[in-house]
Each structure stands twice: as structure tokens, then as C-alpha cells.
Amino acid sequence: MIDPKDNQDTSLIHRTAESKPTRSIGHYLIGRPLQTADAPHQTIGKGVGLAVFASDALSSTAYATQEILVILAAAGTVAFGYVFPIAIVIVGLLAIVVISYEQIIHAYPNGGGAYVVAYDNFGHFPALVAAAALLTDYILTVSVSVSSGVAQIVSAYPDMFQYRVPIAVVCVIFIMLINLRGVRESGSAFAFPSYFFIAIMFIMIGTGLFRMFTGSLGFVIDPPEMEHFGEAMSGITAFLLLHAFSSGTAALTGVEAISNGITAFKEPRSRNAGITLIWMAFILGLLFMGISFLAREIHTVPSEAETVISQLARTIFNGQGFLYLLVILGTTVILILAANTAFAGFPRLSAMLAQDGFMPRQLTYRGSRLVYSYGIVSLAGMASLLIIVFQASVTRLIPLYAIGVFLSFTLAQAGMARRWWRAGRLDPQDPTKEDRQDSRHELRYEKGWLLKMLSNGFGAFCTGIVMLVFAVTKFRDGAWIVLILTPALIGVFLWIHRHYSKVATSLSLEGYGEPPPYNVRHRVIVPLSNVHQGTLAALRYARMLSDDITAVHVSTEPEDTEKVRKKWETWGRGTRLVILDSPYRLFLEPLLGYINEILSSRQANETITIVVPQFIPGTRLHKALHMQTAEMLRRELLSTPGVVITEVPYQIH
């Protein structure tokens, strides 16, 4: 088995463990374990990638137009004419953001999106801001999308209302399980509903446009009652338009997902991810513009009672027929599937942060199906907690949403702008990379740097404004929670980072120098409560370690002590036995006091080992029948510097 010829250096032996994980309930739930070498097969192509990463972005077409109309409604129906122009501006912004992310994908092929861009161009603090914003947002995405999906189900079956929280949590756990099966399987599972949504939406818009140009499309029949807020009709002000614009940018949420999840794609990763991003942007832009255009043409009104999509579908398909039902069904499913994008993005981003030492290292561990299992489970746990706390109510969760995305957009755009500026400083003749030590990514001179910088700078400016508008208008509805949560998260990140780097420096072998000389003296202490075969085995082991052995017995019951003493005379083989009288019937404290006394008089070259005879019960019931003093002793001794604890177990079979 062990083949020393593997390499020349005899002190290194390489072997592959054959141990395969045993079959368990986990296999049944998430599939058989995958080898690390299988990782390249666990990637997805463009087709599945679009389904996994686009569902969040595409789902926003289901409500973005409505968001614009709601704001414009404050100025009366006249203002509805602005819907289409605003939509065009938003699509313009979408183009800028997408181009910028396309560049990010090629510049940073290991994923990480806004976090990596900010880290590389601004340093770790803005990067953490972006990361905190994104992580919060992913958790909210799961809670909001699952809650809204459940809300749709509940409105169909009102008597399920009291079970909406359990239903939502079960949904989260279900999506978690599918994601634990690996990105490939979850992608295939969720591809069909995503494409179904895209197809049915295109059919609806296509039919709508065709009927409009042939003149057979009328207006909404029986429009629902319009939502009125603000008693007095306000005029069409610039701020109103800005507000409507920023509300409509909800369509952009989810665009960042692909840039975070590049590692999930097949090689050539960047190319595949980039193409997927462009497809997604096209579909998103077309659907959004189509819906906005038709919504204005058929005079839909924003209402709590009926969504804009529903009004559109029943006008285009002449009533609530089969196609209408398919549209509504597709919309419901895509809203729930938006959660899946977060499940793809969150674990990867948190693994990256953990790698850099900003989150617990356990998050970098890939589970049996090669996904970051801890990240997936944490996301599901936190999202479920949010759902329980907010009682699966969408309206209470929505205000928390979207600020984080735009914060990360702004940072990513600004980071890219700075990158182009840095590229412009370089010598065009010298093709070598920039000489900067802290940069992990290479940077070359680019011809069009000025133009690119301006476009990214403009993008940063727009997304920054949208973020501010969000923060101001939604502040009282709950956006303040995000403004507290994000700094708090950053604090936690920095605290964790400090801990890891302190541990690393104090354990570092750099400048460790010569190890101290080998210890000359080895003292061994054997605590024993009784003399029997188990303790004698420990004693024999102790004798192998050193000649300087002290057995210690803590005397709580005089009769027991007498017995120990008598047996020791027969079996102790001349080893020194110290009997500690414990008048208060305590066991640990006198022993620890004795050990500390010895420690305090220890010489520099002396090692002290405590050999503890440890009874190992066969079953849990048996464990209850024994005092766990050995266990407690070990725990106490571990926190005493300078002693080594050796456990000599004895079992009965």
C-alpha cells in the first residue's frame, strides 16, 4: 500500500485514502458524494447558467413596470405617459451596468463581482462594504422571493393563510436541498420553469405588439380600482420622475449575479459567463421595454388588487383563458426561483470572504457534492429566520431590499472607472503589467480607457443616485435596518479578520529561529480514583514515558482511600502515590491546585504530562452511569498552559 518509491525523498509518502463516505440518509437526499477531481464536470454551460443566474433578474420584469406606475400615479393618469421614456432610460442604465460587468467578468475570471473589483481598486474596506451589501441582499432575495411566491399560493387558497410561515420555510429547505445536490443538478431542475417564463412572456408581448399594430388591441376591460396615495394630486416634478425612475431600476437587481458566480461555468469560464450575461441583459431589456410599452398602450393602472402583468395578459389574450393562466403560473414560479440565484451567489461570495479571512473558515469547505455546503445551509437558516420574524410578509421585507444591490453596483462601477484610469496611466509601449504589489490581477494599457472610464463613471453616478433615492424614500419603511446592518456586518468581518491574522502571526514560523532544545526532564502525573486494570494500564504507559511518575488520589471518602492505599501496596510497583485529602468532597479543584503547584516550580527544560485513565462507555445509557470527571479534568487542563494531556482509554466489550 505504502510505496516509498513514489518520490525520491523518503520522508514523504503519498497515498490515496480509499475510504468512501458510508451510505446514509444524506445520500438519499442530496445524492452520492463526488470526488474533488470531478469538479470540472460539476460546471454548467451557458444554457443552464442562464436559468440559474438569470432567474433573479428576469423575475424583476414581473414587477418593475408596476413600481414605476405606482409612483407616477401620484400625479394622476396623465403621468402614465412617462412610463415608456423612463423604461428606455432604465434600459440605458442596464446597458452601462451590463457592459461594466462584462468587463469585470473578463478582468476577474475567478468571480467575486463587486467585492473583488472594490478590493482590487479601492482596498479592503470598500470591498467589505460591497460584500456586506451583497450578502444582506442575497438573504433578503431568498426571503422576499419565497414569501411572494407563498403569497401567490395563499391568495389562491386562502385557508392556507395560517400555514404561510411553515410553507415558506419548507420551500426554503426544499431549495436548499436541491442546491446541496450541486449546481449542475439544481440548474437542470430549475432550467425548465425559467425558460418557460421567458417563452410565455415573449409570446404575450409578441401577440400584444402584433394585435396593437393590426389595431385589434383595446384597453383593459374593467380595470381594478387605482391605488391612491397622497390625497392631493401632485404635479409632475423632476423629483417625481426621479423617484419613478429609481423605483423602476428594481429591474436591474440580479444583474450582478453572474459576475459573482463565474466559477460555476464551464471553461472557458469568462467567455461563457460573459455571453450568458449579454443574453440575460437582452432578454431582460426586451421584456421590460415590451411590458412597459404595452402597459401604457392599453392603459393599465397600478393596483393592489391586480398586477400589471395580469391586466396585460387578460387584455392581450382576451380574458382569463388558458394562455392567461400560463402567464400567471410562469410569473409565480419565477418569483420563487429568484431565490435560487441567491443560493448560487451567496455561498461562493462567502467562501471568497472566508478565504480572505473575513468570515469563518468553515465556509470554504466544499461538501460531499462539491458545493459550499456550509454557505448554503447558513443562507437557508438566516432566510428562514427572517421569514419567521417577518411572518412571511412581503410588504414588510421589500423596503430592506435593493439598497444593497445598488450599493454594490456603485462600488463595482466606481472600481472599474478607477481601473481604467490606472490603465491609462500606464505606458502604452510597455505591455507588462502594472507594478503594484497589492494587486492580485494584472492590468494592461487600454486604448479606449478614457471613454470606458467615463461610461463607468457615469454608471456609478446613476446607481449612486438611485441608491440615495432608495435610502431616502424608503428610510422609514425599514431601509434604516440596512443602514445599521451593513456597518454591523462590516464590523464582524473586520473582527474575524483580526482574530485570524493574530492567530497566524503568533503561530508563524517566520523568525521562529532555532527550536528550543529537547527537554531533559519529563514529569508524569497520573490521577486515579481507584486501582484496577484500567488504571494499571495507564500506569504502565506512564512508566514508558518517564521514570518520574507521581500517582495522585483525591480522597473524598475515607473508606475508598483506604482501599486504594491497600491495593497500591500490591500493585503500585513502588510508584509514588500522593493522597490529597479533600474535606469538601471536591475532586477537580484539589487536583488542579496540586498540578498548578508543580507547574509553578517547573524548570525550563521540563515537560509535564498528565496521564488520565479514561473509561469509554459503550453506549449512551452507560455514559449516564459514570461520573464524567475525566472529561471535566481534561477540559480544565487544556486551558492550563504547559501541560500535555494523555488519555489512556479502557473499554469493556
Added chain:
Amino acid sequence: MLTPENNQTEIMRRQSDYKPPRSLSHWLIGRPLSTADAPHQTIGKRVGLAVFASDALSSTAYATQEILGILSVAGTLAVSYVFPISIAIVVLLLIVTISYEQTIHAYPGGGGAYIVSRDNLGESYAQVAGSALLMDYILTVAVSISSGVAQIVSAYPSLDDYRIQIAIAAVFLIMLINLRGVKESGTAFAVPTYFFVVMMFITVGIGLVRFFSGSLGTVVDPPAAHLAETMAPITAFLILHAFANGTTALTGVEAISNGITAFKEPRSRNAGVTLIWMAVILGSLFLGISYLTSHIGAVYSHDETIISQMARTIYNGRGPLYLATMGATTVILIMAANTAFADFPRLGALAAGDGFLPRQLTFRGSRLVYSNGIVTLSIIASVLIFFFKARVDLLIPLYAIGVFLSFTLSQTGMAIRWWKSGRLKEGEEMAGTGSILRYDKGWRSKMLVNGFGALCTAVVMIVFAVTKFSEGAWIVLIIIPLLVWLFFTIHHHYKDLASHLTLDKFSGLPARQMRHRVIMPVSGVHQGTMEALRYAKLLSDDVTAVHVSIDDDETEKVQRKWKTWGEGTRLVILESPFRLFVEPLLQYIEEILDRRQANETITIVVPQFIPSKRWHTALHMRTANVLRQELLSKHGVVVTDVPYHVNLPEEKE
């Protein structure tokens, strides 16, 4: 500090000057007591009466009523049987008391029915008696507290919602007082007990004086009597049933025999005298109450107790003396729980000493009482109260069968003992398991008395079991065998363990081991690893470091560093394709174990990272702990923890 105690230098004795530090528990239960203080922690006859008699005396509050309840089925005519039945019960009390008086002198170590059965009937009968008594003590606590709370609730009906909480709080209060030691709890509870005795004697005395002087009338305004719809005739079974119900007056008589060790020396004498006092008080109160009841025309009713009817007749209405009598009755009902708190831990410790219950029950806490037993009793009683919602009527049917089972067993045991003593010649002695048996002149008549007592108590037990079977007594008939089975399972485990560890016929371990292999798992190379390596090399020259490779980059680093720092030690790299850590390592160790020679010892040296703060543990993988758990259950592997403490810069100071 160390003083060689005898000529053999190898045994040293020293006094640990460790005193438990002040803590919250001092404030709750008092400063710790030294084992040497045990003789001072005993009680005299007067306090003893208060501690151990409260259960028995409290039964006078309801025993007469129980008789009347059965007889009322046969109409008011049957009431005249109350007094004759009471006399028969007092005779039975006499027999039981005499038998326990003898038990106390024969078995001064305490244990009552348990010890008597163990000594004369065998181990399984002892366990039946033990389980019956332990169960009964638990029920005593639950019933008496619940009935006390029921009294409080009937006075303040608004507290009804908090019944369970009040009852559990009361249990914990009594628990705390008992944890302070028997002396303090005795003193605390002596006042209410004596107050009850005095009040009852005054009531009965005045009643008798007034009755014989002819000034005592009948109950004014008697409550509505509860009568059966069809009048039953006075049959022998009815009388027997009434008799059996009345014997509840006997519950608690066994208490003193179980708690002899709580008394001052001379223990047996003090306990015996206390028992006789108790029997005399109990008998005279019971007779007096029964006599007066049958002459003032008291009726059985759910609305008003017999005691209340009697007291208001004797005191001509509800004056202060009436109120004092009623208050004392309520308090004594709660105090009855205290007797169980005095006995359960003692009996539990006795059974644990014999290896039938977890050994932890023999541990005397800081105040020299069996703290674990006291806490166990309160927890189980609280659970019962919680499940039965502190309702007396649900708990009562479970009650008293256990006591009569133990009565029967102890009477039978004593009868057999007399029979055995009759087999002996004069002056001859025979050593029993717990006592010395001598010839007794009057053995024949004593045997007959105890035999008759056994018959009576057995009949009572059977009547209880039959009449209360469907109300819940069946639970007892299931629980007692289950408990006995559990006791024997525990006993089997301890015996098995002892036979494996015994040094009888132990030829000693094989000679000193020649070969020592050391295996050291390595996850990274740093100062902690170096420390562990240094220690491993101190143990043996045959050291193998094992690195489980999950991440190729990490493995590369470990290899590189090992070449610099490994001091030529062999490093085995185990490829783990499924990213498992513990399993490949265990498999490797098992492989080595399989090829182990007879004189070889294998030690696993585990570098243990010890974070300085508890919350830091969340940031580190706990693989070392998991590994240790698994390794300890392997036969013949010694596990050594080399802790490395990270002294973070700021904490150094």
C-alpha cells in the same frame, strides 16, 4: 507540605487547603461543610419528628374522610362503622410500628423495607421494595404540593391559571431548603409541623370535653352529602374497601426507618423513640377525629372537608381557632413533601451504593446531603406535576400502592427473620448481609404478628390495586416492573465493568512494552505543530506525521514547510478525494493497528488549538475533537493532546 506518612516513602498524604470559592450557591444553600462536620449534621428526636412525621401526620387530615366516602354509599346508617374500622386500622398501625421499631434496631444503617427485603427475601424483592418506595416518594411530593396549591387556589381563584407554576416553584423552594442540609430544613419545617399537632390536639381535646359534657351538638348546615343513586347494602367487601381506604393513615410510617442515618447517635434508639412518639400521636389523633366525626353527624362531601365540619362544630363557627386549624392543615399537607425529600435521596444513595442506581447518587454535595438525589426528586416531581397539570384527583390513584407493597415486603421479611432466628440455638449468632441475627425467645409470637401484618397490608394493597385499577393504578403496575428491570440493567453494567477491571486473579500486565509508535495528524505547519512534534519525538523515535490532503494548494504548502521544519520526520500524505478528514485518518490508523505486534504501543499525538476566548471556537474547525472521540473508542490507542495556546498580542500584557 509533603509529609511522608509511613516508612514506605511511596505513599504521601497531604491536606488540600483548597476551599471552595464563594459563589451564588453559597448564598442559596449556605457555605460548604467539611466531611468531618458530618456528625454535627444530624438531628435529634424533636426535629426528627418534624422531618419524618409530617407525611404520616398529614394523613390524619384525610384518612377519616376516605373511610366515610366509601361507607356513605350504604347510607348514613353505615357511618357507625367508622369508629370500629378506625380501631382496626390503629391496630394495624401498631403492628407495622412494632415491626419497624424492630427493623430500626436490627438495621441501624437505615433503608427500611429495602434493606429488610435484601437481607431476608433476596435481591429482586429488595429492588421491588426500592422501586415502590422511590416511586411513592416522588408521588408524595407531587400529590402533597398539588393539594397544597389546590387549597391556595380555592382561596384565590384568580391564581388558577398559574397553578402549575406555583406548584413547581414550591417544589424548588423545598428543594433549596433541603439542599441546605437536613438540620436546617428540619428546623425550618419543625414549626408548622408542631403547630399542626398542637392545633389538632386542642381541637380533638375540646371536642371530647364538650361531647362528654353534652354541650357538643351536630354539624350545623352540613354540606350536601354525595350519595350514590342506589343505596348499596352493607357487605363485607364494602367494609373491607372502607378499611383499605382508611389505611392511607399509615402512609409515611416507613419514613423513619429509611432515614435512620439522619439521627444523632445513638441513632437506633433516637429513631425508635421518634417512631413510637409518631405512632402514638398519629393513632390518638386519628382515633379522636374518627370518634368525633361519627358523633357529630359529619357527612362526606366534595364541598367541605371533615376536618372543617368538625372544627366549626367544635369551635361554634368560623372563629380564629377554626382558621388556625384550617391553616395548619393546609401547611402540613405541603410539609408532607419534605419527608419524601429526606428519604428519597437516602434510599437512592443506598441503592446506588449497591450498584442498582447511577453511582452519582451516592455523592454528598457541599452541605453533606445527597444533592444529586434531591435535585433528581424535584425534577421528576416537577415533570409529574406538569403532566398531570397539578391536579390531585389525577395523581391520587397512583399513590399508596407502592407504600403498601413495601409494607408487605418488610413485614414478610421480618417474619422470615424471626423464623430464621428460631432455627438458631440460644447464644448462637449468624451474620446476615446487613445485620447480625441472634436467637430470640419470643420468635414464634413475633413471627405471627409480623405475618399477620404482612397479610393485612397485602390485602389492603390488593384492594387498592383492584378498586383503583381503571383510575390509573394500572400505571403503577407497569412502572414498578419497568423500574426493577432498569435497576437490574444498571446493576448488570456495573458488575460487568467490575469483573473486567478486577485485580483478583489478575496476573499483571505484560512486561514493559518495547516498541512505541507515534502518529501525529498535521493540518498545517506552524508553531503549534512544532510543539507537538517536539513532544512526539520525546516519546519515541518512530514518529509518523500524517496530513490529510483536501486542498492541493494547502498540501503543497505543508510539504514545502515540512522539508524545512520537519526535522527529517516521515510525513504521510493521505489524499482524500471525497474531502473527508476524519475517516481516511482513522482508516490509516486502523491499518497500522491491524499489523501491530504484541509489545507495541501506539500513541496519537493531536495538536489541539485552544482559543483564548470561548466565542473564538466558532471560527475554528473542531476536527481535533471529533478525531479524539473516534480514537478513544478504538482498542489500544492512547490519545495525547498537546495544546497550543495562542497568546494574542493584546492579551499578553
